[in-house]
Amino acid sequence: MSQPDTDEMTANRTENQGVATTAGETVEETRPEWTSYDADGDTKLAVDDLDVHYGDDHALKSVTMDIPEKSVTALIGPSGCGKSTYLRCLNRMNDRIRVADIDGTVKLDGEDIYQDGVDLVELRKRVGMVFQNPNPFPKSIRDNVSYGPRKHGDIDTGLLARLTGRAEPEREEQLVKRSLKRAALWDEVSDRLDDNALGLSGGQQQRLCISRCLAVDPEVILMDEPASALDPIATSKIEDLIEDLAEDYTVVVVTHSMQQAARVSDQTAVFLTGGELVEYDDTEKIFENPESQRVEDYISGKFG
Amino acid sequence: MSRATKTALVRGDSSMYEAAAAGAVGLSGVVFAVGLLALLDITAIETLVAGVELSVAFGALLLLIGISVVGFGVTSRIEYVETGAQPSAGFVAAAAFTGIWFAVGMILSGVVAPGIGVQIAAGAVFGGIGFGATAFPREDIGSTVPAGALAVLCGVVLTSGIVGPDWEQVLTGYNATLFGDTVVPGIVMFASLVTGWSAAKAYGGFGARGRNVGAYVLIYLVVLSILAVLLGLIAFVTVKGLPGLFNGFSLGGENLFSWPFLTNGAGLLADIGGVFPALMGTVWLVIGAVLFAVPTGVGAAIFLSEYAEQGRFTGLVEVATNGLWSTPSIVFGLFGAAFLIPRFGNEKSLLAGMLTLGFMLLPLVLITSREALLAVPDEYRDASAALGVSKWQTIRSVVLPAAIPGVTTGVILGVGRIAGETAPILLTMGGGVLPAKSAAPNVLGGFQFTTSPPFVSNPALLEATSALPYQLYALITAGLSGNIQNPQEYAWGLALTLLLVVLLFYAIGITTRYYFRQKLHQ
Numbered sequence: 001m002s003q004p005d006t007d008e009m010t011a012n013r014t015e016n017q018g019v020a021t022t023a024g025e026t027v028e029e030t031r032p033e034w035t036s037y038d039a040d041g042d043t044k045l046a047v048d049d050l051d052v053h054y055g056d057d058h059a060l061k062s063v064t065m066d067i068p069e070k071s072v073t074a075l076i077g078p079s080g081c082g083k084s085t086y087l088r089c090l091n092r093m094n095d096r097i098r099v100a101d102i103d104g105t106v107k108l109d110g111e112d113i114y115q116d117g118v119d120l121v122e123l124r125k126r127v128g129m130v131f132q133n134p135n136p137f138p139k140s141i142r143d144n145v146s147y148g149p150r151k152h153g154d155i156d157t158g159l160l161a162r163l164t165g166r167a168e169p170e171r172e173e174q175l176v177k178r179s180l181k182r183a184a185l186w187d188e189v190s191d192r193l194d195d196n197a198l199g200l201s202g203g204q205q206q207r208l209c210i211s212r213c214l215a216v217d218p219e220v221i222l223m224d225e226p227a228s229a230l231d232p233i234a235t236s237k238i239e240d241l242i243e244d245l246a247e248d249y250t251v252v253v254v255t256h257s258m259q260q261a262a263r264v265s266d267q268t269a270v271f272l273t274g275g276e277l278v279e280y281d282d283t284e285k286i287f288e289n290p291e292s293q294r295v296e297d298y299i300s301g302k303f304g
Numbered sequence: 305m306s307r308a309t310k311t312a313l314v315r316g317d318s319s320m321y322e323a324a325a326a327g328a329v330g331l332s333g334v335v336f337a338v339g340l341l342a343l344l345d346i347t348a349i350e351t352l353v354a355g356v357e358l359s360v361a362f363g364a365l366l367l368l369i370g371i372s373v374v375g376f377g378v379t380s381r382i383e384y385v386e387t388g389a390q391p392s393a394g395f396v397a398a399a400a401f402t403g404i405w406f407a408v409g410m411i412l413s414g415v416v417a418p419g420i421g422v423q424i425a426a427g428a429v430f431g432g433i434g435f436g437a438t439a440f441p442r443e444d445i446g447s448t449v450p451a452g453a454l455a456v457l458c459g460v461v462l463t464s465g466i467v468g469p470d471w472e473q474v475l476t477g478y479n480a481t482l483f484g485d486t487v488v489p490g491i492v493m494f495a496s497l498v499t500g501w502s503a504a505k506a507y508g509g510f511g512a513r514g515r516n517v518g519a520y521v522l523i524y525l526v527v528l529s530i531l532a533v534l535l536g537l538i539a540f541v542t543v544k545g546l547p548g549l550f551n552g553f554s555l556g557g558e559n560l561f562s563w564p565f566l567t568n569g570a571g572l573l574a575d576i577g578g579v580f581p582a583l584m585g586t587v588w589l590v591i592g593a594v595l596f597a598v599p600t601g602v603g604a605a606i607f608l609s610e611y612a613e614q615g616r617f618t619g620l621v622e623v624a625t626n627g628l629w630s631t632p633s634i635v636f637g638l639f640g641a642a643f644l645i646p647r648f649g650n651e652k653s654l655l656a657g658m659l660t661l662g663f664m665l666l667p668l669v670l671i672t673s674r675e676a677l678l679a680v681p682d683e684y685r686d687a688s689a690a691l692g693v694s695k696w697q698t699i700r701s702v703v704l705p706a707a708i709p710g711v712t713t714g715v716i717l718g719v720g721r722i723a724g725e726t727a728p729i730l731l732t733m734g735g736g737v738l739p740a741k742s743a744a745p746n747v748l749g750g751f752q753f754t755t756s757p758p759f760v761s762n763p764a765l766l767e768a769t770s771a772l773p774y775q776l777y778a779l780i781t782a783g784l785s786g787n788i789q790n791p792q793e794y795a796w797g798l799a800l801t802l803l804l805v806v807l808l809f810y811a812i813g814i815t816t817r818y819y820f821r822q823k824l825h826q
Contacts, residue, residue, distance in 0.1 A: 093690060098613070125692030135683035137702055138824040148691040151701065198825055209687070216691055 034279040034291045035065060037267065044069040044220060044250040045090060050104035052085050052094065052275070059085045060275040062104070072242055072251045074265035074283065076258060078298070082275035083254045087222050090252065091127035092120055108220070125152065128218035132225040134205035136197035136212070141189050144197045144208055145176045148216035175215060183211030184241055203234025210241065221245065223253040227260065239264050258299060262287050270295045321376070321385045325507035328372050329521060332500035335365050336525055337532075339492035342485070344536040349488050350469045359469055359488045363462025366492065369499045370455030376506035377448025381441070388511030393446030398439040401450040404498070405434025408457065443510050447518075451502035458495040462488065497525055541800055548790075548797020552576040565797055569741030570788060577788040579798050581744035585654065585735065585771040586805055588747050590723050592658025593665050594715065601669030602704075602711060608670075609677040610699055622674075629667035636664050637728035645732060648766055654745050655765040657733030661722040668718040669711070676710025677703060708820040716813030723806045726773040735770030737778040738788070745769045772802040 045067040052060035060082045067073050075083040085094065092113060094100040105112045113123055125148075136144050149155045155175060161167040176193065180186040185207040189200070197208055206226060213221060223242070227235040242264045245251055255261050261268050262283060269280040272294055279286060279295045290296045341347045342358065353361040380387040392398075409430025410423045437453075438446045461467050471484035501522045508517030552564040552575070568578030612618050640660030641652075648656050680703050688698040736743055750764030776798050779791065788794045 091690065093686065096686070096689065121692045121694050123692070124690055128692075129690035131683065131686065131690075133683065135681075135687045137684060137687065138706055147688075147701070148693065151691070151693040151697050196825060212687075213691065 030276055030278050030292070034281075035277050037280045037282070038066070041068040041071065043067065044109065046107040046110075048105045048107070050086070050089060050106065051102070052082070052089065053101040054097070055099050058275060060089070063277045065269060065277060065280050067250065067252060068267070069250050070246060070248065071266040072246045072253060072264050074261035074268045075252065075254045075271060076256070076261050076268060077271035078273060081271040081273050083271045084224055085275070086271070087224055087252060087254050090220070090222055091124050091129055093129065095120070125216055126218055127220040127222060128213040128216060129222045130206070130209050130213055130224070130226050133229050134202055134209050136200070136205050136208050138196065138198055140194045141197050141200070141208060142176050142193040144212050145179050145215050146172050147212060149175060152216065179211040179215040182214050183207045184237060185211055201234070203230045203237060206230060206234070206238060207241065218249065220250045220252065223251065225254050225256060228256055235260070258287070270298065272298065319385065321379060322507055324372065325376055325503050328369055328376070328503035329500055329507055331365065331369055332496040332503060333525065335362065335369070335496040336493055336500060337528065339489045339496065340529055340532045343489035343493065344532065345485075346536075349485055357469060359484070360463050360465065362488065362492045363459045365459075366455045366495050366499070367459030367463065369496070369503070370452040370459055373448050373455065373499050373502045373506070374452035376503065377445045377452070380444035380506070380510065387444060387509040388513065389442050389444040390511055391442060393438050393443045397447055398435055401438040402431045402435040404454060405450065406431030408454070447505050447510070448502050451498045455495045455499045458491050462491065467491065493529070497522070500525055538803070541796070541803055544796040545800025548793040548795070549800050551793065551797065566801070569743060570738035577738070577794055578741075579772065579775065579801055580741055581739040582770040582772045582775040582798070583801060583805070584744045585733070585769040586723060586773070586802070588654060588745055589657055589661055589729070589733075589771055590719055590809060592655070593661035593722055594719065596659060596662030597665035597669050597718070598715060601666050602673045604670050605673035605677055606699060609674050610695070610703065625667040625670050629671060633664060633725050634727040636660055637731035639663070640728060640732035651766070652732055652734035652768045653766045654733060654747075654769040657729045657769070657771070660728045660732045661725060664725065664728065665718040665722050669714050672714025672717070673707065673711045676707040676714070679710065680706045705820070706824060709817045709824070712813055712817040712820065716810055716817070719809045719813065720806055723809060724773050724802065726777045729771050729774050730777065733771060733774065734768035735774065737770075737775060737782055739770045743770065772798060772805065776802065
């Protein structure tokens with residue numbers, strides 16, 4: 001950014017602590033100390049210098065942030081700021097997009113998940129994900145919940161297992177019940193477990209997706225705007241659930257709703273346009289007294 | 305002020321005008337339907353209706369409808385009734401009536417003074433009038449007068465007996481003659497289609513609503529004729545085939561029932577000739593082709609849509625499979641004859657036929673399976689991957705079940721085509737024209753275990769075998785009758801059996817598809 005160093009510009013820069021862009025506007029420079037938040041508790045996910053390119057598009061710019069265990073971390077920011085991209089890096093879902101080019105390290109319990117020889121199946125068992133749009137399989141409610149454990153050989157309900165007496169219907173029953181209860185869905189569906197999951201309402205489908213994820217017993221749950229397609233009542237149920245889940249799981253949630261982030265999260269990371277992590281701190285600090293002017297503008301609705 | 309026509313928001317009770325227009329629509333529909341029956345030879349145009357021949361009655365009805373249609377237009381134009389007529393009937397209507405009246409001019413002048421120059425000139429004049437009458441006046445006149453005039457003209461031609469049951473016209477330049485029993489229904493159906501449309505527009509009060517009703521009636525009449533052709537075809541074959549199919553059929557007696565046509569061969573020992581060997585041949589052919597084509601086709605589709613990178617290679621495969629699907633069946637037959645037969649003991653065999661038809665079926669199974677797999681939402685794949693389920697398990701437990709209805713549709717379509725295929729099996733499978741019962745392929749019982757490689761053999765697969773379409777073709781071209789008492793009846797029974805076999809395969813396929821759809825969305 002080599003701009004002619006006029007007096008005007010200098011004045012501007014001092015005032016806003018920023019640099020001038022080519023368009024003549026000033027953009028505040030991100031300071032490393034705004035993102036070097038050290039949360040209480042053990043670090044579950046340590047992200048260091050993460051860069052993501054989609055072809056020529058630089059979607060995420062050297063993000064460094066530690067996510068503490070058994071807490072809710074909210075990622076907020078305007079559309080296209082890279083928060084979903086960041087989230088999808090944490091269980092390597094971006095690998096499924098062929099043009100994505102990822103640099104940097106993400107350590108899960110100290111082990112880099114981007115090194116060679118990482119078993120993606122095992123990684124995604126430990127780091128589960130819930131998507132923006134509820135996406136239950138076109139199967140029964142029971143089959144949706146037991147899908148993961150069955151595929152992992154945790155429970156076996158196949159014909160061969162039944163013939164050889166290895167099937168454990170009670171174990172499956174218990175697992176389904178436990179997972180549905182944990183996702184606060186059991187009371188609503190306990191009498192129709194064999195109905196197709198597509199017959200549930202949107203909010204119920206999303207909670208079914210959460211319980212499907214819980215059935216695999218992950219350590220981290222990533223949620224990509226889990227309530228953005230739902231009505232307010234369903235949303236509040238999901239929010240209660242997120243807070244509740246943080247007792248046992250590490251939850252990372254992307255959201256567009258600042259109220260939601262303020263309500264459910266322990267710490268909040270703000271991404272702003274250009275794939276930059278601008279500020280990362282305690283949720284209270286972010287919403288009451290952010291360091292960055294841009295974050296304050298964004299939160300108060302002046303920007304983005 | 306806007307020039308768009310405004311009509312009342314709420315239309316009142318149906319007026320006389322509407323009732324009359326509805327009557328004209330209904331009458332046009334009835335005339336169209338009866339014309340269709342006459343075209344399919346179900347009713348004869350010589351039949352007396354109220355003392356006159358049907359063709360004359362048709363003419364009278366067309367006159368009536370034509371005059372009333374013109375009446376609807378005029379009543380609306382002089383604003384005796386309020387309609388939403390727009391300034392013009394529109395380009396499509398103008399083009400259509402130009403074409404229709406051009407043809408009328410050509411035909412009329414051809415009757416009066418034949419000669420290509422005169423005819424084109426007359427066509428141009430009539431076409432011009434048709435265009436002018438449609439395009440220039442307001443919509444209510446433009447879409448009724450040319451239609452009504454056409455109906456009146458047709459009515460005059462029919463009532464006057466100029467064209468009637470005895471009419472015939474040798475087509476110069478063609479080795480053919482047109483007869484009244486084809487031309488009269490043709491004229492009647494066309495004219496009633498046009499008046500039906502026109503009267504429906506009047507019923508809807510012209511304007512947007514009128515056009516809507518007009519299009520509705522037009523589409524329904526066309527669908528009716530397509531259905532009638534289909535039903536007519538099936539009814540024709542059924543009526544002709546039933547005596548042969550049920551020749552000697554009896555319930556009770558020694559066995560539970562006896563159905564010689566389906567259980568006998570056509571050998572010298574059979575009292576009543578039957579099609580058992582060819583029937584079994586067709587059934588085994590289809591089973592063999594499906595067993596070959598479905599696993600390979602679905603497997604290739606899985607590779608192309610799930611594993612291969614979408615790009616030039618998959619594009620090339622797509623073009624190749626589409627090309628293969630449009631390849632004429634005789635080419636497949638020739639390939640089978642030149643490539644497969646030398647490899648299976650140099651004789652035409654059931655196995656060669658199965659594989660040849662399998663090759664034919666393969667591209668369609670591949671194309672439809674690929675479409676079905678691509679239609680499975682990526683959300684399912686993402687959800688499954690996020691649960692830590694491997695790609696193959698995802699494909700097997702989520703993607704394939706969601707794609708099965710689509711795959712089944714492809715197999716149904718393909719089986720319908722190959723079951724009736726004659727050319728490939730003519731070249732690869734052969735078999736007798738009138739096979740005895742002993743010639744029926746005994747595939748299930750034919751497996752033999754041997755001590756030397758290949759350890760399992762099945763002579764039934766390697767024998768020349770007959771199949772229904774092949775036998776029908778051979779019977780008709782060779783004109784053989786053997787000891788069949790009534791070859792004509794036998795051949796029609798055979799055709800009906802083939803039709804039923806294909807429909808049975810369809811029914812199986814549709815039931816399968818329905819079952820899997822139910823499973824996906826209870």
